Amino acid sequence: MGPFLAFWPLLASFAAVPTSNSPTPNLVEVNRIFAELSATTGFRIRHPVKFEVLSRQQVNRFLEERIREAVRPAELRAEELTLKKLGFVPADFDLKKTTIALLTEQTAAFYDYHRKQLFLTDWASASLRDAATVHEMAHALADQNFSLERFAKKAQNDTEKAAARQAVVEGQASWLMRELAKRSTIRNEAEPEQAPFPEFDRAPRYLRETLTFPYNYGTEFQQAVYARFGKESFRRVFLEPPISTQQILHPEMYFAGTLPAPVSLPAIHGMKMIVDGPLGELEHSILLRQWTTSEEAGEASPHWRGGRFQLWENRKSGRISLVYGSVWDSESSAANFFSLYRRVLQQKLRKVAVSEQTETLYAGTAEDGYFDLQREGTAITAREGLALLPRRRALQGIID
Numbered sequence: 001m002g003p004f005l006a007f008w009p010l011l012a013s014f015a016a017v018p019t020s021n022s023p024t025p026n027l028v029e030v031n032r033i034f035a036e037l038s039a040t041t042g043f044r045i046r047h048p049v050k051f052e053v054l055s056r057q058q059v060n061r062f063l064e065e066r067i068r069e070a071v072r073p074a075e076l077r078a079e080e081l082t083l084k085k086l087g088f089v090p091a092d093f094d095l096k097k098t099t100i101a102l103l104t105e106q107t108a109a110f111y112d113y114h115r116k117q118l119f120l121t122d123w124a125s126a127s128l129r130d131a132a133t134v135h136e137m138a139h140a141l142a143d144q145n146f147s148l149e150r151f152a153k154k155a156q157n158d159t160e161k162a163a164a165r166q167a168v169v170e171g172q173a174s175w176l177m178r179e180l181a182k183r184s185t186i187r188n189e190a191e192p193e194q195a196p197f198p199e200f201d202r203a204p205r206y207l208r209e210t211l212t213f214p215y216n217y218g219t220e221f222q223q224a225v226y227a228r229f230g231k232e233s234f235r236r237v238f239l240e241p242p243i244s245t246q247q248i249l250h251p252e253m254y255f256a257g258t259l260p261a262p263v264s265l266p267a268i269h270g271m272k273m274i275v276d277g278p279l280g281e282l283e284h285s286i287l288l289r290q291w292t293t294s295e296e297a298g299e300a301s302p303h304w305r306g307g308r309f310q311l312w313e314n315r316k317s318g319r320i321s322l323v324y325g326s327v328w329d330s331e332s333s334a335a336n337f338f339s340l341y342r343r344v345l346q347q348k349l350r351k352v353a354v355s356e357q358t359e360t361l362y363a364g365t366a367e368d369g370y371f372d373l374q375r376e377g378t379a380i381t382a383r384e385g386l387a388l389l390p391r392r393r394a395l396q397g398i399i400d
Contacts, residue, residue, distance in 0.1 A: 031119075033137050033191070037176060042233040046144040049137065051118035059121060060104045078275045082311055085322045085384070086279075087287065087348035088206035092098060098203060102211065105199040108132040111139040113148045134180050135249070138173035146238045155241075160260065160278040164242040171218020171248075172234060175226070178219065205290050206283075213282060217248050224251035239267055245282035246304065261306030261327040266381070268321055271312040279307035279326070291344040303333035305378075314387070319369065321385040328378045338375040341382065345373060349384070 030051060030396060038045050054062065067076075079195055080095040089095075109120045109132035118136050120129060142148060148169060155161035155227055221242070225233040246256035258280065267273075281304040288297035306327040328334035342362045349366035356363040356372075363372035371385040 001393065004379065016043045024028075030133065030137065033134055033180070035142065036142050036180060037134070037138055040176060040179065041138075041233075042231050043234065044140045045141065049116070049118050049140045053120045053122050055122050056104060059107055059119075060100065060357050062119075063100045063103055067100065075280065078311065081320055082275055082277075082309070083204075083206060083318060085311060086283075086309065086324075087291065087344060089204045098199075098207065101199045102203055102207060105197055106211070109136045111136040111143070113139070116140070116143070131177050131181065135173045135177045136265055138176045139169065142169065142172065142238070145235075151238060151241075155367060158278060160244045160280045161241075163210075163245050163280070163282070164248055167214040167218035167221060167245070167248045168237045168241055169218075170214035171220070171222040172237065174215050174219040175222040206286050209286050210282075213245070213248075221248045221251050221254070225254075228255070245280040246302075249281055250302065263308040263325040263327055263379075264307045265308060265310055265323045265325050266383070268312045268323065268383075268386070271314050271319075271321060273310055274313050275309070275311040277309060279309050279324070280304070283307070284326070287344065288340055291347050292340050296340060299335065300337055303329045303337070305329050315386075319385060319387060321369070321383070321387075324380075324382040324384075326380045328380070331378055334378045334380060338362075338380055341380065342373060345371065345382070345384075 002113065030049070034045055034049070068172055076096055080089075080093065083089045083095065084091055084093060107121060108128055109118065111118050118133070118140060120133065120136075139148065151165060151169070152162065155165050185350075200211075203211075222233065222237065225237055229236055242248055242254045244260050246260070247258065260280070281301050284304050284307060285297050285301035288300060308325050310323045311320060312323065326337070338360070344360070349350070349368075349371065351367045353366075354362070354364040354366060360375045361372065363370070365371070366384070368385045371382070371384040373382045374380070
């Protein structure tokens with residue numbers, strides 16, 4: 001999952017502070033930044049980069065155009081249904097509208113790897129626009145050496161891998177922006193007062209955290225790889241990219257080559273599967289922090305070892321059913337997550353009536369149909385929105 005993965009062609013710098021009449025970098029400054037980035041990373045400069053300044057209105061139109069190009073309506077619908085069914089957003093949430101508004105508000109600059117062009121905004125402060133220029137020039141330089149479009153497409157069918165690769169790209173650019181700032185290569189003005197960001201503040205937790213994840217955790221990931229491999233780290237993360245958000249969150253798992261465990265899910269007869277994808281440690285952490293506590297989420301989520309979900313649809317009735325599964329590193333951590341996810345179900349489902357409840361089973365009815373949550377060893381399975389109460393079989397079985 002991850003709505004912002006659709007905007008990979010727009011590799012952006014966020015958190016601009018609105019102001020007026022702030023100067024934009026000139027060609028000499030841009031070329032100087034490019035040269036210093038090349039010296040730091042060892043990447044070759046193959047050609048100059050064009051840049052253009054856009055207004056907020058132009059950015060908004062640009063984002064609307066790009067989402068039409070990059071995301072098919074069926075994919076957008078499936079993503080929105082998934083976020084609602086998993087409990088990340090409310091039932092009346094409009095994913096497209098919120099995403100465009102949020103990105104328009106937050107974007108200070110972006111690099112379009114389709115057009116091979118840098119775009120700066122005319123409402124960011126001079127200091128932040130300088131920092132954003134470094135960030136975006138880092139994208140341009142990486143693109144000239146590794147083709148960010150190909151890098152992204154290699155993971156386009158796996159959202160966990162795609163999120164990890166996005167963290168590589170944004171994290172490296174953010175690390176370089178921070179490094180050049182330490183060297184006073186970019187303006188080092190007093191930190192301006194933060195302007196309010198109403199779209200960001202009212203966005204659901206899931207959107208806020210998936211938006212900032214590749215920048216915040218990606219930077220720390222790049223630092224960990226740099227501490228081990230030095231200058232070679234810039235190339236290594238593209239040649240041997242991480243494959244999960246867990247590897248970004250815990251770089252030692254990247255170094256150890258820890259892979260997510262496979263998760264098998266039962267099928268639902270009489271319905272059509274419309275989404276099948278992974279759920280990583282990041283999404284489990286967000287879900288638990290949303291419905292339990294930060295302390296409980298912080299303790300539980302690192303024990304994640306694999307996760308997957310499916311959405312099934314009955315076109316005649318309009319029913320949407322969710323099948324979810326996860327694997328944990330021990331029976332005790334699975335039992336802990338079972339207890340936490342039971343609380344998630346109690347809060348996100350409406351009109352819950354419990355019919356069965358044991359240490360390994362929690363089942364009943366809710367407003368959208370039958371549900372059950374089961375644990376078998378280190379494996380968890382949950383099924384929601386079923387038309388009929390299923391006959392219980394093994395976790396890898398079939399729902400009748």
